[in-house]
Amino acid sequence: MCENKLTEEKTSEAKACVSVENTSHSAMRKFQKVCDILSAYEYNPHKLVPVLQEIQEEYRYLPEDVMTFVASSLDISPAKVYGVASFYAHFALEPKGKYIVKVCDGTACHVRHSTHIIEAIHKKLGLSEKKHTTDDMAFTLEVVSCLGACSLAPLVVVNEELYPNITPEKVEVVIDEIISKELEISA
Numbered sequence: 001m002c003e004n005k006l007t008e009e010k011t012s013e014a015k016a017c018v019s020v021e022n023t024s025h026s027a028m029r030k031f032q033k034v035c036d037i038l039s040a041y042e043y044n045p046h047k048l049v050p051v052l053q054e055i056q057e058e059y060r061y062l063p064e065d066v067m068t069f070v071a072s073s074l075d076i077s078p079a080k081v082y083g084v085a086s087f088y089a090h091f092a093l094e095p096k097g098k099y100i101v102k103v104c105d106g107t108a109c110h111v112r113h114s115t116h117i118i119e120a121i122h123k124k125l126g127l128s129e130k131k132h133t134t135d136d137m138a139f140t141l142e143v144v145s146c147l148g149a150c151s152l153a154p155l156v157v158v159n160e161e162l163y164p165n166i167t168p169e170k171v172e173v174v175i176d177e178i179i180s181k182e183l184e185i186s187a
Contacts (some may be wrong), residue, residue, distance in 0.1 A: 033058055034066055037075050040050035048084055052091060061092040097133050097140040099178055100157050108153040117154055119145060120168035124175050138182065139175070170176040 037054045041047040051070060056062055062085050071078040085091045101121060105114045121127065121141055125134050133140040147155050152164030156171055163174055 013128075024155065030066070034069055035073075038070070043074060045076050048074065048076070048081065049088070052081075052085055056091060060096045061094055064093075078158075094129055094134060095137060097137050098182075099139050099158055100142060101139055101156060102142045102144050102147065102158075103176075104145075104147040104148065104149075104155045105143050107149035109147075109155055112154045114154040116168050117156060117166060117171050120171055121175070124172050138179075 017088045031127055034055060037058070040054075041051050051074075052062060052067075055066060055070070059066070067085060068078050069148075071081040083091060103109075103114055103118050103121065105118070118141070122129075125139050125141070127134065127139075127141050131135075143150065147157060149155050149162070149164070152162065154166055156163040156166045156174070157172065158178065163170065166174075
């Protein structure tokens with residue numbers, strides 16, 4: 001794996017990618033995609049942020065073993081990779097569902113009862129303040145401070161789709177529609 005990078009000047013990344021060959025088939029596939037991403041950025045440690053962005057796009061979060069692999073491949077410390085990943089709010093260190101449901105709980109949304117929307121989502125999806133992602137990895141609930149659209153309060157965003165002036169009843173319909181769509185796709 002990553003044979004195209006096996007040069008003397010790239011020994012650390014070569015070692016990391018060659019070591020993939022000693023792992024299980026599913027791990028090989030997992031790390032092969034990471035090797036492809038690293039290769040696209042020429043194993044440049046100064047391109048760590050875009051590397052992590054592409055990895056997160058692939059996995060929907062940054063798995064710890066992948067971050068360690070990236071550190072080894074770029075010849076930087078795992079602490080540096082983790083530091084970058086934990087500094088930027090965009091990066092997720094825990095698995096997220098296919099549908100990210102963001103509920104604004106900023107002042108405008110809060111005074112328009114965003115907490116009732118959060119409670120409805122918790123009940124509908126079996127989530128809580130401590131459990132943010134459904135067991136089937138379909139939904140992740142994120143309560144955010146502000147979505148920057150106060151005139152649309154209360155506001156929910158599912159992936160990139162906005163649902164303005166939402167109510168608890170409307171949010172349940174939105175979730176039901178997503179579930180129905182997913183059932184149609186899988187049938």
